Amino acid sequence: MAVTDVYNDYLRLEDDQIILSFKGDFTAELLTSFLHILEGKMEDFGTETKKKRRVxxxxxxxxQNLYHHIEDLEKEGELQKIKKSALVIVKYEEGKFSVLTGNYIDIDSVDELKDKLTMVNKLNPEELRALYRVRLETNPLSTKGTAGLGLIDIARKSKSKLDYEFINVDTTSSFFCLNVIIE
Amino acid sequence: MEKFNIVGSAKTPTINFDGETGILEFIGRSIPENSVEFFTPLIDWLEEYESHPKEETVVDMKLEYFNTSSSKCILDFFKRLEKINGNDTQVKVNWYFEKDDEDMAEAGEDYEAIVSLPFKIIEVDEIY
Known part of the structure; x- marks a missing residue:
């Protein structure tokens, strides 16, 4: 990367209305920093409380989906260093927020995740709510403290269909891109 | 019974449990990565409280937002309280939500639908 690329990168972030962008290892403390940064930005934008909380x-x-996912892979010890890092981008355009994430996943888990996303996208708000209630009542909490409710909750709060893509990078892994829009 | 207090952090709520008044209060946000760690001491306290509960126990939920990991622990918390909601001792839940925050109001209704405790869902100007 040449030093002049810095300007191009700046312009790209500006053009794409990116207000937060991070690529690297995920630690628990990172979330607090992200929320803190966004809190300040949303204050400047005059974002209403309800939307702020949805974002x-x-x-x-x-x-936390990514965090636990990476934690899992680490335990299984099958992850190369590069595949531990992930990407988070938040965009803001005319009152609309987009939360984009990108991370490596095991190629064997693509189908299962795709099924979950397809299922969630098929449901209307009432059906999502009903599913959330059933799962809340019946799903046991894992030892990591995950409840299997993440995607349902994301779909419920965003009030929009989840936009996603899987890019196969090699024989063992796929790069999972998710775009969640909060209007 | 001893009071149980935790000062809130960026990811965890303020907890004020008072065994003398029977008021159990949650204030703030609850988004820890693993909520089990956070909720375990709360459940432990509750276990002790259950052996000599007040005639009326009031839960004041003043949450700004919470993650799905916490949602499960909050349910377990309510489920425990069901045991002391009977003829001799009662439990009431006040679920607060900020004006226009329909998501938090809905969350209260979700719990009301699956927990056998009387819920009051209360709109306020500011949650805390």
Whole structure:
């Protein structure tokens, strides 16, 4: 990367209305920093409280999904260093927020995740709420403290269909891109 | 019974449990990565409280937002309280939400639907 690329990068972030962008290893403390940065920005934008909390909610669930996912892979010891890092981008355009995430996942878990996303996208708000209630009541909490409710909650709070893509990078892994819009 | 207090942090709520008044209060946000760690001492306190509960126990939930990991622990908390909600001792839940925050109001209704405790869902100008 040449030093002049800094300007191009700046312009790209500016053009894409990116208000937060991070690529690297995920630590638990990172979320607090993200929320803190966003809190300040949303104050400047004059974002209404309800929307502010929806953005926080979506960011928190997306972040913690990634965090636990990476933690899992680490335990299984099958992850190369590069595949531990992930990407988070938050965009803001005319009152609309987008929370984008990108991370490596095991190629064997693509189908399962795709099924979950397809299922969630098929449901209307009432159906999502009903599913959330059933899962809340019946799903046991894992030892990591996950409840299997993350995607349902993200869909509920964003009030929009989840936009996603899987890019196969090699024979063992796929890069999972998720775009969640909060209107 | 001893009071149980935790000062809130960026990811965890303020907890004020008072065994003398029977008021159990949650204030703030609850978004820890693993909420089990945070909720375990709360459940432990509750276990002790259950052996000599007040005639009326009031839960004041003043949450700004919470993650799905916490949602499960909050349910377990309510489920425990069901045991002391009977003829001799009662439990009431006040679920607060900020004006226009329909998500938090809905969350209260979700719990009301699956927990056998009387819920009051209360709109306020500011949650705390």
């Amino acid at each position: 926080f909610n979506v960011l928190t669930e997306s972040f």
